Amino acid sequence: MKVEGVLLLTLVGAATACGSRTVEVLDAGSEDGSFALPEAGVDARVPRDGWQRDLPWGRDMPWVRDMPWVPDLPPILDLPPIPDQAIPPDSAVTNNLCQNATLLTWSGGNATASGDLSKAANTLDMSYPNSCDMPGTPGPDLFYKLSVSANKIYKVTVTTAGSPSPMVYVFDSCASPQWTCVASTPWSPGSQGAVVTFTAKQAGTVHVAVDSFSSFNIPPPFTLVVEEHTVPKNDTCPAAQALTLSGTPKKTTVTGDTSLATNDVSLAYPNTCTDGSTAGPDLFYALKVTAGQGYKVAVSPTGIYSWDAVVYVFESCADPAGTCLSGSGYASSSPMLTFSAQKTGTVTIAVDSSGSSLFGAGPFNLTVEEYAAPKNDTCPAAQALTLSGTPKKTTVTGDTSLATNAESLLYPNGCNLKGAPGPELFYALPVTAGQSYTIDVATSTSPVPPGPVPPPLWMPVVYVFESCADPAGSCVAGSQSFSPTGATLTFVAASSKTVYVAVDSSSSSMYDSGPFTLTVVEATYKPVCSSLTPLSFDTAGVATAQGDTSAAQNDVTLSGSSCYGYPTTGGDLFYSVTLAAGQSYTVTLTPSGFDPVMYLFTDCQSPSGSCLLASEKPGSGVAETLSITPGSSGTYYVGVDAATGGGAFTLTVK
Numbered sequence: 029m030k031v032e033g034v035l036l037l038t039l040v041g042a043a044t045a046c047g048s049r050t051v052e053v054l055d056a057g058s059e060d061g062s063f064a065l066p067e068a069g070v071d072a073r074v075p076r077d078g079w080q081r082d083l084p085w086g087r088d089m090p091w092v093r094d095m096p097w098v099p100d101l102p103p104i105l106d107l108p109p110i111p112d113q114a115i116p117p118d119s120a121v122t123n124n125l126c127q128n129a130t131l132l133t134w135s136g137g138n139a140t141a142s143g144d145l146s147k148a149a150n151t152l153d154m155s156y157p158n159s160c161d162m163p164g165t166p167g168p169d170l171f172y173k174l175s176v177s178a179n180k181i182y183k184v185t186v187t188t189a190g191s192p193s194p195m196v197y198v199f200d201s202c203a204s205p206q207w208t209c210v211a212s213t214p215w216s217p218g219s220q221g222a223v224v225t226f227t228a229k230q231a232g233t234v235h236v237a238v239d240s241f242s243s244f245n246i247p248p249p250f251t252l253v254v255e256e257h258t259v260p261k262n263d264t265c266p267a268a269q270a271l272t273l274s275g276t277p278k279k280t281t282v283t284g285d286t287s288l289a290t291n292d293v294s295l296a297y298p299n300t301c302t303d304g305s306t307a308g309p310d311l312f313y314a315l316k317v318t319a320g321q322g323y324k325v326a327v328s329p330t331g332i333y334s335w336d337a338v339v340y341v342f343e344s345c346a347d348p349a350g351t352c353l354s355g356s357g358y359a360s361s362s363p364m365l366t367f368s369a370q371k372t373g374t375v376t377i378a379v380d381s382s383g384s385s386l387f388g389a390g391p392f393n394l395t396v397e398e399y400a401a402p403k404n405d406t407c408p409a410a411q412a413l414t415l416s417g418t419p420k421k422t423t424v425t426g427d428t429s430l431a432t433n434a435e436s437l438l439y440p441n442g443c444n445l446k447g448a449p450g451p452e453l454f455y456a457l458p459v460t461a462g463q464s465y466t467i468d469v470a471t472s473t474s475p476v477p478p479g480p481v482p483p484p485l486w487m488p489v490v491y492v493f494e495s496c497a498d499p500a501g502s503c504v505a506g507s508q509s510f511s512p513t514g515a516t517l518t519f520v521a522a523s524s525k526t527v528y529v530a531v532d533s534s535s536s537s538m539y540d541s542g543p544f545t546l547t548v549v550e551a552t553y554k555p556v557c558s559s560l561t562p563l564s565f566d567t568a569g570v571a572t573a574q575g576d577t578s579a580a581q582n583d584v585t586l587s588g589s590s591c592y593g594y595p596t597t598g599g600d601l602f603y604s605v606t607l608a609a610g611q612s613y614t615v616t617l618t619p620s621g622f623d624p625v626m627y628l629f630t631d632c633q634s635p636s637g638s639c640l641l642a643s644e645k646p647g648s649g650v651a652e653t654l655s656i657t658p659g660s661s662g663t664y665y666v667g668v669d670a671a672t673g674g675g676a677f678t679l680t681v682k
Contacts, residue, residue: 121170124148126202129171129235137256143170144249145194145240152205152237154197160209165195167240174236174254176228181257181288185332186238186250187221193332194247195239196222202235210234214333221250221332223390225287260311263289265345268312268376271396279397283330284311286337286379287389293348293378300436301340301348301355308338308381308388315341315377315396317369322401322432326364327356327379328393335390338380339363345376354433355449360535366432366451368401402453405431407496410454410528413548420550426453428488428531428541435499435530437491443506448489450533451541457492457529457548459521464553466582466597467492469531470514470545486542489532490515496528507585508534514544516597518585520553554583556602557632560665563605563681570682575601577674578622584635584667586627591639596625598670602632605681609661615681617643617652617668622675626652627667635667644671 123130123143132139148168155164176182186196197212199205211226228234236254240247262269262284273280289309297305317323327339340355342348353375356363369375377396381388404411404426415422431451439447459465469488491506493499504527505519521527529548533540563571580599586592607613617626623646631638643652658664668677 121147123171124169125151126171126205126235126237129173129202132172132174132236132252132254134175134256139174139254141172141252142250143238143252145170145238146246146249150243152239154195154206154209154237154239158206158209160197160199160212162195162197162209162212163241165237165239165241167195167243167246169237169239172236172238172252173233176232176234177256178228178231181225181227181259183255183257183285183287184224184226184236185221185253185255186223187253187332188248188250190220190248192241192245192247193220193222194250195237195241196224197237197239198224198226199235199237200232205235205237223287223332225389257288260284260289262312263310264292265312265348265376265378268314268345271313271315271377273315273396273398277397277399279395281393281395282313283391283393284379285389285391286311286381287391289389293380295340295349295352295380299349299352299355301342301352302338304338304382306338306340306378306380306382308383310378310380313377313379313394313396314374316374317372318398319369319372320401322366322368322399322405322430324364324366324395324397324399324429325354325377326362326395326397328395329361329390330393331391333390334361335388336360336381337363337392338382339365339377339394340380341365341367341375341377343373343375348376348378364541366401366430368405368432399430401432402426402430404454406434407454407499407528407530410456410496413455413457413529415458415548415550421548423545423547424455425543425545426531427543428453428533429543431541435532437489437500437503437530437532441500441506442493442503443491445489445491445503445506445508446534448491448508448530448532448534450489450535452530452532455529455531455546456526458526459524460550461521461524462553464518464520464551464581464583465492466516466518466549466551466585467529468514468516468547468549468597470547471542486540487534488515488544489530489534490517490546491530491532492517492519492527493530494525494527499528499530505585516585518582518597551581554581555632556583556635556665559583560602560604560632563603563666563679565681568682570680571605572681573603573679574677575668575679576676577601577624577668577670578676580674584669586625586636586639586642586669591629592625592627592642592644594644594671596669596671598622598625598672599674600667600669602635602668603666603679604632604663605666607656607658607661607664609658612655612657613681615654615656615666616679618678618680619649619651620676621648622670622673623648623650624652624675624677625667625669625671626654627669628654628656629665629667630662632665635665 122128145168148170150168153166198210200208211224213222286309289311291309295306327337329335341353343351354365354367356365413422428451431453433451437448469490471486489508492504494502505517507515507517565571577599586596625644627642628640629635629638641654643654
């Protein structure tokens with residue numbers, strides 16, 4: 029259907045006495061809603077949503093018929109400049125149109141150019157959807173063209189002196205860039221540039237667009253570099269690049285780029301090496317190891333984008349998953365692993381990722397260092413602890429950054445921890461039946477040679493188990509810290525025996541291991557069920573008690589999976605109260621000079637396992653409140669506790 033119509037344009041004079049002038053565009057109408065401008069010899073069809081893009085700037089417009097003058101209008105406000113896409117391109121910019129793309133010339137495997145988007149206009153908006161799944165690009169753009177060879181890999185890097193970063197995409201045809209796009213930067217590019225990597229399927233010419241997300245916030249001038257590559261030689265496991273360690277300590281650092289590689293090894297999940305599958309491109313390195321020596325392997329992704337890598341070590345290219353010695357766990361921006369060589373020989377290191385997206389590949393530095401592994405790096409070689417003094421206690425130091433990951437304590441486990449894939453050290457602790465033991469791990473910022481200087485206060489995991497053959501199944505207590513202040517747990521020995529203490533971490537990142545101080549204190553356990561203070565309601569229906577936990581010992585440490593979610597290592601007191609089904613109750617704890625934790629539970633034999641509700645409002649002296657309407661009548665228990673420390677308080681139930 030053709031639509032007859034008239035388009036009115038108002039031309040506003042800039043600070044002239046002419047005022048405004050209205051002109052009329054004659055339109056014969058069209059089915060797609062665009063206007064045909066009848067200028068002889070000019071294809072001036074202009075879509076309604078962007079009429080200014082293809083106007084013949086700077087020439088007379090004979091298709092405009094004068095309209096009566098509109099009276100001058102008083103100025104209303106100071107209008108901002110017209111958006112860039114409405115301003116004709118700078119006459120000096122020749123590659124502002126795809127058809128006029130600048131030809132890049134190869135020299136020594138590279139092609140370079142520079143540009144300034146502030147001098148360009150928006151001539152191409154890659155509106156969504158498109159074959160590169162990228163957002164719209166309403167800002168100014170510049171175009172380049174490049175001759176490529178079949179099966180070669182091309183890396184396009186655009187760097188700027190600051191933000192915002194440009195949007196870069198590669199496409200085949202100026203006639204249809206939206207559907208011939210083969211590669212683009214992500215929706216959230218880097219802060220000082222952009223990178224695109226693609227493989228040419230056939231020889232020919234491709235176009236590179238340096239574009240922008242906005243016409244008002246334009247990227248600064250840029251430098252464009254295109255590199256031509258072939259697939260790296262160590263793209264497959266059998267062709268692993270040999271590493272040579274030297275110096276004191278023995279170490280080496282090499283560089284690589286997985287964005288130029290293919291996917292040779294895909295570890296399926298679950299496996300004993302990583303906490304996920306490895307479907308991304310990978311590179312391989314061969315390392316000669318000596319029996320009994322420890323090795324630290326660290327990957328530091330580099331480049332404009334921070335991408336998440338996985339690193340793992342195995343013995344056989346024929347069975348990487350089955351012969352894996354150690355892995356970095358979850359993909360991260362700083363993966364690290366350690367392992368002890370059980371025999372002299374050659375192992376393979378893989379730098380991989382969990383996926384094939386842009387953020388799953390890129391350039392990196394790989395550092396491998398040899399060191400003497402701690403003697404208590406495995407459970408059978410656990411360091412013996414001896415408690416002495418009054419109360420009986422001991423304090424030792426260690427450094428997990430020098431250890432390997434011998435036990436990941438996969439979930440589920442007897443301690444209900446969410447896994448501990450980091451390096452760990454082990455300690456053997458003799459315990460006495462019925463005694464209570466508090467274990468505290470405090471992290472340290474002091475470096476312990478020969479390991480690297482660790483970041484301040486890493487987040488440890490500590491757990492106690494009975495059998496080296498089955499740590500997860502025999503785990504009796506655990507604390508998983510998610511704050512860089514350390515971890516604490518308390519447990520009661522069910523029988524006299526030797527148990528094992530592991531100092532571990534929730535992550536295999538190089539930033540989640542380091543020096544620590546381990547303290548174990550023995551105390552006489554006072555069972556909650558035998559130390560309860562009963563609460564009685566008065567005639568007004570109120571039950572009140574006064575107490576002070578500053579002199580109380582820590583009898584209950586709520587586990588991280590309890591109703592509170594964090595360990596409670598302060599002194600604690602407990603109260604029993606009879607509640608009626610269907611009746612609403614409010615429990616209020618008013619502290620004096622400390623920050624308490626209050627919790628309500630139903631089984632005095634298992635406060636952590638039967639915990640229903642908990643309250644912990646930040647701040648010393650801040651009252652805690654719990655509300656409950658019991659589903660059944662019976663005895664309920666209230667615990668007055670704290671993360672650390674204690675103090676006087678008033679407890680009220682009404």
